[in-house]
Amino acid sequence: MLVSILISVGFLLACGLVLAGLLVLAEKKILNYGTCHVDVNAGRKVLDVEGGSSLLSSLAEQNIFIPSACGGRGSCAYCKLKVQEGGGMVGPVEEPYLSPEERQDHVRLACQVKVRRDLKIEIPDELFSVSRFRAKLLHKKPLTHDIVELRLQLLEPDSISFEAGQYVQLESAEYKGRESVMRGYSISSVPSDNQHLELIIRRVPDGICTTWVFDHLKEGAEVLFSGPYGFFHLSDTQAPIICIAGGSGMAPIWAIVRDMKEKGIARPTTYFFGALTQRDLFFLDEFRKLEQECPWFKFVPALSKEPADSGWTGERGLITDVVSRHFPDTSKHEAYLCGSPGMIDASVAVLTKNGMPEANVFYDKFA
Amino acid sequence: MTPLADMGFLSSFLLIFVSAAFTDNILMARFLGMCSCLGVSKKVDTSLGLGLAVMFVTAATAALNYLVYQYLLVPLHLEYLRLIVFIVVIAAFTQLVEMIIERVSEKLYNSLGIFLPLITVNCAILGISLFMLNKPYSFLQAFAFGLGGGFGWFLAIALIGGIREKINEAALPKGLAGPGITLVVIGIMALAFVGFSGMIKI
Known part of the structure; x- marks a missing residue:
């Protein structure tokens, strides 16, 4: 009896281990793309990135922050950029977001393009001015039962230049098994107060980032965000x-x-x-x-x-x-x-x- | 003696293939693999992609699981572990194939590979691996059973996909649109497939 229990447990264990080992080995051998060169805007910057992950995250690692509100799930279509060479085929996830003209222009969603070989990409020049900021949370003020206002003091870099109407991407910290995510929030402070930043955030039930802001983020804590992003700003006409x-x-x-x-x-x-x-x-x-x-x-x-x-x-x-x-x-x-x-x-x-x-x-x- | 043993190799192979595909259609007669079928059958091309992926995986895992069963589980007297072992083997196999396809051909990956994670825990595939043990099959016959079962599923989802594509253009009552009408369609199709039952007995 005992022997048969031991045999069955041992067999299952061995079975799992062998298969898991095989998969780990396969991932290392098969999905190893080595270092790939990403040429941004015809030689303006050439990046060496480790192949295998998405273009969006590879660029973020190199401090080029493409806007993305959904965090790489392919549902917001903010991370559009031109991939001139090496992007491969348009995947089924991005298809619905690309118009025929955009397809002709080699527009892709950065989160759906995997870096598998050397790439040539084009991004709007202003994205080079997007940087990642470290800031301190000065206060978190409840405005209504489900909306708070955050006021941040910029630490590094210690000032930001933006247009009223643009947004930043807040990075939530890990908590209770939820991974760190990036979510876009519009800036509510004025550009002249360039050492501070204010955001107005509404609680989304079960939202990863807003739950973090409401329940886990304490005043005085350090906060990371990138920005500024977006083309939402006042036009220079005289229309009412x-x-x-x-x-x-x-x-x-x-x-x-x-x-x-x-x-x-x-x-x-x-x-x-x-x-x-x-x-x-x-x-x-x-x-x-x-x-x-x-x-x-x-x-x-x-x-x-x-x-x-x-x-x-x-x-x-x-x-x-x-x-x-x-x-x-x-x-x-x-x-x-x-x-x-x-x-x-x-x-x-x-x-x-x-x-x-x-x-x-x-x-x-x-x- | 089973009737299969009397036949020539090719005719038994064909017979098993046809019976697994039609009289014992895994989707229509046994109602397995329904969840992924309902989820992905909105368009013909995605239906074909998923159907092909399932066919490939069922055939391969039926053969693989046959070997695991005959040469590992039976000698160790661990036949009762077949359910859990088959699940693990199928899951590992689909992951492995996904990696290989991704590396080898992007075109194939886009049309087939993205469905592989979906069918990692597809009950139709596990069902075929388990049902094949009920019959005294040889290795090649087990492979034919897997291939036939997968083909039957492919056929069913391709048909459903085609019908759904047409039906989506029709003006349906609100309560019936979507999964409702799909289940009605599948029910009617299942009736047709039930008509095959009893034609071949193996």
Whole structure:
């Protein structure tokens, strides 16, 4: 009896060990691509990277940070770049994100391209100016029941140059078996305060990064992020502006409006802040103050789920209906949107229906 | 004496192949491997890719598991461990093949290789390895059984993929769209395959 138990356990053990050993050996022998050269922007920089991992992470190791909101899962399509040589075939994951023109231009998703041989790639020059920052968390202030504001003091490098509306990628630390991830958050502070950075973050239930921010990140701790990224910023026209953002989507708008004030840009601006109920509102006093100081600025908070018998005297209803009521004709306006894909799609639909050319709508989608 | 032993080599090989593919279709008659089939059969090309991958892996692992069973488990009197050993062998084999394909041909990897992790723990593959032990097969006959079973699965998912591609264009009632109509389709197809049963007895 004992012998048969020993034999079976020993056999299973041996079986597992042999197969695992075989796989480890195979991975070393078969998937060893050696060192590959990555030529960036026709010789501007040539990197030696260890083959076998994704182009996105290989570049990040070499301090070139391609924007990516999903962390390399192939779902945000932010990490597009041109791979002129050596990228291999377009994989099934990236196919849906590439238009026929982009395919012709050899555009790929950096997270889906594996470095297997020497590569020639092209990236926008401004990505060279993206760097990785070390900062200290000065304070973490709750704004509502599920939104906090982080204020960071930059340590190294000790200042950052960005345009209001851009975003950074925060790196979460490992906790309780969850791996470190990078997630994009818009900067809510103004560019003139270049030694500090503020972010507004809403808790995503079970989100790896936001759970870390809410439950594990302590004031005084060190924080890593890279940036600035993104093309969401004020255009240099004179068109009147409509901003629509709810929840933590307020961040880039808060930065842009205050930046306009500092720079003396007095384009007529209306900011529609959509929320569910009164407990989801924040920065009301700050915006009211801004409204008094700047005659060109108007702040319209609107609640969609506020009980009818509450004391709320402001706007009610879906944010898109409220916008439509205020601006039945949007043909002369520009719009700046930030929020969930659903809210953005709905807003774009209303704005274009009221006459706005689609080229005048600028937005940042955060899934 | 089994009827198979009386036949010539080729005819027994063919008979086993056909019976595994049609009368005993692993997807339609035994309803194994349904999860990956439902997940991937939205388009014909992905269906074909997954189907081919499954066919290749079932054939190879049936042969491999036959050897493991006959020359390791039987002599050691550990037949009762076949379930767990087969799972490990299949998992290791698919991983290994994925690595090799990735290295050898990117084209093959993109069309076939990405499905291999999906079928690492596919019950159809394990099912074929286990069912083949119920019959007194020789090594080549076991291989034919694996190949036939895999081909049957390939055939079924290719058909389902084709039907789903057409059905997606139709105006379906909301509650029926997606998995609902797919299961109805599979049910009707299964009826057709059940019609084969009893035609070949081995």
